[in-house]
Amino acid sequence: MSYVTHLEAAIDGTRLPAREIATLHDGRPLWVRYDLEAVGRAVSRDALADRAPDLWRYRELLPVDDDDAVVSLGEGMSPLLPAPRLGEALGVPDLWIKDESQLPTGSFKARGLCMAVSMAKQLGITRVAIPTAGNAGGALAAYAARAGMECWVFMPEDTPLVNRVEAGLFGAHVFLVNGLINDCGAIVKQGKETVGWFDFSTLKEPYRIEGKKTMGLEVAEQCHWKLPDAIFYPTGGGTGLIGMWKAFEELSTLGWLESDVRPRMYSCQSTGCSPIAAAFEAGERFATAPAAPHTVASGLRVPVAVGDFMILDAVRASGGAALSADEERIGEWMTRAASLEGISLCPETAICLGALADSVAKGSVSKDERVVVFNTGAAQKYVEVLDTDIPRIDRAAVDWSLIESGS
Amino acid sequence: MSYVTHLEAAIDGTRLPAREIATLHDGRPLWVRYDLEAVGRAVSRDALADRAPDLWRYRELLPVDDDDAVVSLGEGMSPLLPAPRLGEALGVPDLWIKDESQLPTGSFKARGLCMAVSMAKQLGITRVAIPTAGNAGGALAAYAARAGMECWVFMPEDTPLVNRVEAGLFGAHVFLVNGLINDCGAIVKQGKETVGWFDFSTLKEPYRIEGKKTMGLEVAEQCHWKLPDAIFYPTGGGTGLIGMWKAFEELSTLGWLESDVRPRMYSCQSTGCSPIAAAFEAGERFATAPAAPHTVASGLRVPVAVGDFMILDAVRASGGAALSADEERIGEWMTRAASLEGISLCPETAICLGALADSVAKGSVSKDERVVVFNTGAAQKYVEVLDTDIPRIDRAAVDWSLIESGS
Numbered sequence: 001m002s003y004v005t006h007l008e009a010a011i012d013g014t015r016l017p018a019r020e021i022a023t024l025h026d027g028r029p030l031w032v033r034y035d036l037e038a039v040g041r042a043v044s045r046d047a048l049a050d051r052a053p054d055l056w057r058y059r060e061l062l063p064v065d066d067d068d069a070v071v072s073l074g075e076g077m078s079p080l081l082p083a084p085r086l087g088e089a090l091g092v093p094d095l096w097i098k099d100e101s102q103l104p105t106g107s108f109k110a111r112g113l114c115m116a117v118s119m120a121k122q123l124g125i126t127r128v129a130i131p132t133a134g135n136a137g138g139a140l141a142a143y144a145a146r147a148g149m150e151c152w153v154f155m156p157e158d159t160p161l162v163n164r165v166e167a168g169l170f171g172a173h174v175f176l177v178n179g180l181i182n183d184c185g186a187i188v189k190q191g192k193e194t195v196g197w198f199d200f201s202t203l204k205e206p207y208r209i210e211g212k213k214t215m216g217l218e219v220a221e222q223c224h225w226k227l228p229d230a231i232f233y234p235t236g237g238g239t240g241l242i243g244m245w246k247a248f249e250e251l252s253t254l255g256w257l258e259s260d261v262r263p264r265m266y267s268c269q270s271t272g273c274s275p276i277a278a279a280f281e282a283g284e285r286f287a288t289a290p291a292a293p294h295t296v297a298s299g300l301r302v303p304v305a306v307g308d309f310m311i312l313d314a315v316r317a318s319g320g321a322a323l324s325a326d327e328e329r330i331g332e333w334m335t336r337a338a339s340l341e342g343i344s345l346c347p348e349t350a351i352c353l354g355a356l357a358d359s360v361a362k363g364s365v366s367k368d369e370r371v372v373v374f375n376t377g378a379a380q381k382y383v384e385v386l387d388t389d390i391p392r393i394d395r396a397a398v399d400w401s402l403i404e405s406g407s
Numbered sequence: 408m409s410y411v412t413h414l415e416a417a418i419d420g421t422r423l424p425a426r427e428i429a430t431l432h433d434g435r436p437l438w439v440r441y442d443l444e445a446v447g448r449a450v451s452r453d454a455l456a457d458r459a460p461d462l463w464r465y466r467e468l469l470p471v472d473d474d475d476a477v478v479s480l481g482e483g484m485s486p487l488l489p490a491p492r493l494g495e496a497l498g499v500p501d502l503w504i505k506d507e508s509q510l511p512t513g514s515f516k517a518r519g520l521c522m523a524v525s526m527a528k529q530l531g532i533t534r535v536a537i538p539t540a541g542n543a544g545g546a547l548a549a550y551a552a553r554a555g556m557e558c559w560v561f562m563p564e565d566t567p568l569v570n571r572v573e574a575g576l577f578g579a580h581v582f583l584v585n586g587l588i589n590d591c592g593a594i595v596k597q598g599k600e601t602v603g604w605f606d607f608s609t610l611k612e613p614y615r616i617e618g619k620k621t622m623g624l625e626v627a628e629q630c631h632w633k634l635p636d637a638i639f640y641p642t643g644g645g646t647g648l649i650g651m652w653k654a655f656e657e658l659s660t661l662g663w664l665e666s667d668v669r670p671r672m673y674s675c676q677s678t679g680c681s682p683i684a685a686a687f688e689a690g691e692r693f694a695t696a697p698a699a700p701h702t703v704a705s706g707l708r709v710p711v712a713v714g715d716f717m718i719l720d721a722v723r724a725s726g727g728a729a730l731s732a733d734e735e736r737i738g739e740w741m742t743r744a745a746s747l748e749g750i751s752l753c754p755e756t757a758i759c760l761g762a763l764a765d766s767v768a769k770g771s772v773s774k775d776e777r778v779v780v781f782n783t784g785a786a787q788k789y790v791e792v793l794d795t796d797i798p799r800i801d802r803a804a805v806d807w808s809l810i811e812s813g814s
Contacts, residue, residue, distance in 0.1 A: 049457065050456065050457070053460030053484055054486065072488075073486065073488060073506070073749055073750065074485070074486020074487075074488055074506060074509065077460055078481070079461070079480065079481020080481075081479075081480060081481055085555075099480070099481060099511075101511075101513075102481065102509050102510065102511060103509065104506075104508075104509060104749075104750075104751065105751055105785075105787070106508075106513060106751075106785055106787055138787070141749075142745075142749040142750075142751065143749055144749070145745065145746050145747065145748065145749035146748060146749030146750075147749075148492075150813075152810065152813075154800070157799065161790055161795075162569070162787050162790055164795070164797055165790055165793035165794060165795055165797075166751070166786065166787050166793065168793065168794050168797065169741065169742060169745045169746070169751075169752075169786050169793055169794075170745050170746055170749055171742070171745070171746030173810070173813035174797050174798075175797065175798055175799065175800045175809075175810065176797050176798070176799045176800070177799070177800050177801075177802050178799070178800075178801060178802055179802040183802040186802070187800065187802070187805055187810075190805070191807075191810065194807050194811075195807070195810060195811055334576065335576060335578070338549075338552065338576045338577050338578070339552050339576070339577055339578030340552065341552065341553060342480055342511075342548075342549040342550055342551070342552035342553030342554075342577055343480065343511075343549075343553075344511065344512055344513075344549065344573070344576070345576075378512075378513055378785075378787070379573065379576050380512070380513055380545070380569050380573050380785070380787060380788055381787055383568055383569055383572055383790070386572035386573065386575065386576055387572060387575050387576075388568075388571070388572055390571055390572075390575065390581050390582065390583050391581075391582055391583070392564065392582065392583045392584070392585070393561070393582045393583070393584050393585075393594065394584075394585060395584050395585055395586040395590040395593070395594070398594055398597070400598075400601050400602070402582075403559065403580070403582065403594075403598065403602060404601075404602055406557075406559075406580035
């Protein structure tokens with residue numbers, strides 16, 4: 001049995017039973033709550049070091065009751081890589097990149113969906129569906145296949161090529177929709193009765209947060225339980241930022257942290273779609289959908305986030321900010337960071353680097369601070385953003401001057 | 408300092424000095440040799456469990472002398488995943504997949520190239536070049552960027568899209584050549600004098616084997632030092648198979664293995680390009696280039712392997728075989744395996760599954776044996792092989808019968 005005691009409505013604190021199928025309360029997400037005293041008695045932070053290098057090392061802080069329900073592809077313990085050259089260029093030498101491109105299906109989505117699928121398996125769910133801006137569809141398709149579930153994936157018709165084709169490989173039923181992720185979400189919502197699937201939309205079930213929470217647990221362990229000063233994180237649906245903030249709270253309650261100072265959380269969006277940044281700026285707790293959302297950082301093309309207030313609460317409590325960075329500079333930041341550090345950096349992370357550069361310029365991040373930026377997916381999944389204009393060499397008449405000039 | 412004592416010509420055993428730039432001897436590759444007695448005194452196999460989950464945990468069995476030369480993106484300790492449903496379907500229930508898709512840049516090439524780049528850094532090399540069938544180019548570009556080296560990548564013009572675009576992101580100079588990998592190799596060879604780069608072609612420097620060797624070290628540790636009965640591995644240049652066999656030999660000398668029985672090694676190629684399988688069948692130690700090599704498993708489109716005799720020696724010593732499997736069934740095996748197990752399986756691994764199915768049918772692998780198959784890259788890097796014919800749904804008039812039928 002896990003240490004879960006109950007579920008709690010994020011909007012009003014209503015206590016709800018665990019261990020039965022749960023979705024939203026008053027249209028808003030749920031928290032999973034644990035008996036942290038019992039967790040503290042069951043495991044010490046130093047005992048973790050002997051465990052296998054995946055996110056299940058935090059078993060006592062995860063909701064799965066039954067080991068047989070665990071659906072795993074070996075996810076987690078992604079490397080926290082020093083990025084000194086990029087850090088120097090940005091004016092924050094103590095810069096680190098948490099490289100989530102090395103997870104199953106090449107993105108951070110594996111964390112939330114392995115947990116949601118494991119809990120769905122425990123609860124006897126056999127058909128699942130998801131609206132996706134890109135990577136979540138591939139990740140759900142993979143974990144659903146591993147669990148033996150039937151899976152439907154709905155995505156905007158202009159979703160990146162790799163995302164369009166990956167889910168089908170895992171046997172999911174994939175459909176392109178002439179709209180945005182929220183239009184796909186409407187179809188998934190309607191199909192709950194029509195087709196009888198479970199709705200895996202972001203935050204519409206409580207367990208994706210618990211999977212994403214492990215990003216915070218890993219950062220804490222990898223930083224030897226002294227948290228960084230600031231975390232820059234790309235925000236679409238926001239589950240990861242919400243989950244990390246929850247992780248830090250739980251670690252603090254457990255007494256595992258070396259210091260009670262928690263990171264300032266920076267939620268990063270593109271100027272092409274920045275509802276959370278706009279709400280932050282306006283002092284609001286709930287966001288308004290932008291009129292014509294557009295960004296090549298497909299994971300950020302999320303006009304409506306059901307957990308908007310949870311993101312904004314965490315950002316404000318942390319002393320951080322919700323920012324938007326220049327859409328037009330995504331390619332420049334991707335290339336600059338990848339060529340300085342060799343990390344397969346996605347467009348969403350390029351937005352974080354833009355926001356970090358702006359924050360350093362404004363003085364809200366100072367040069368002696370430790371900063372962690374999340375790389376949420378592999379650059380290889382965004383071929384549309386990469387340069388396809390590659391020079392050709394004739395093997396029978398090699399143009400050495402072209403080669404020497406490098407282009 | 409590392410425990411390297413010398414280099415050794417694989418073709419005739421000539422002893423050569425370590426710690427200086429080395430390439431081939433008589434046109435053939437070199438082995439890196441260690442003082443294994445000293446390694447055994449310096450570290451015990453059980454001490455490894457406390458180390459970080461990357462391939463540098465095997466530090467004493469690796470050639471880098473100087474910690475400052477280590478160029479790392481957090482590579483290694485890829486999961487060894489049980490594949491029970493696929494195993495049942497194939498008639499080998501104790502089937503495992505070593506999932507190398509979760510390495511930096513999404514392929515096993517990260518292992519060899521992190522080691523080769525680290526050694527190049529140690530030896531003062533600053534310009535590097537590589538001919539590639541696909542994934543090696545992206546991996547070298549990433550590690551060269553991380554090391555601050557200038558990098559050139561040459562690939563056939565019909566290399567998969569993702570491979571064509573990924574290396575450029577890391578700042579490498581990328582060129583498409585109207586030919587095969589061997590034509591690219593000829594350009595790299597010629598450029599050693601013309602441009603002054605170091606030739607990173609497969610096996611033309613001794614350290615990629617040492618990086619790939621860690622696949623064998625990890626399998627041994629993950630199997631609690633009792634090696635599996637058979638390993639199926641896709642063979643292009645063959646570095647991984649050669650490296651794993653070397654790993655098993657070193658582990659045996661160290662006395663770290665629970666049993667002296669080593670796995671039968673199965674080298675797997677496509678019927679569209681199977682020089683090693685042909686040489687094995689003919690009882691030859693050296694392979695002949697096929698006339699018109701073709702396969703969608705781009706990593707196997709390697710007509711000439713400079714280490715052919717090293718592959719064939721290992722395969723024969725192990726009691727395994729070099730096999731070719733049906734090119735036409737690659738798509739079928741990819742989809743079948745990915746939909747049964749949720750693993751992002753590349754075409755090269757699909758070939759291994761075909762070879763495994765053939766071996767079970769022939770009786771050369773029996774149903775009670777433990778079999779490990781290597782998934783050498785992420786399916787997402789092979790968009791050309793995946794199904795792009797995805798049905799569309801009009802958000803204003805949702806076709807539920809289409810959705811329910813799943814296609």
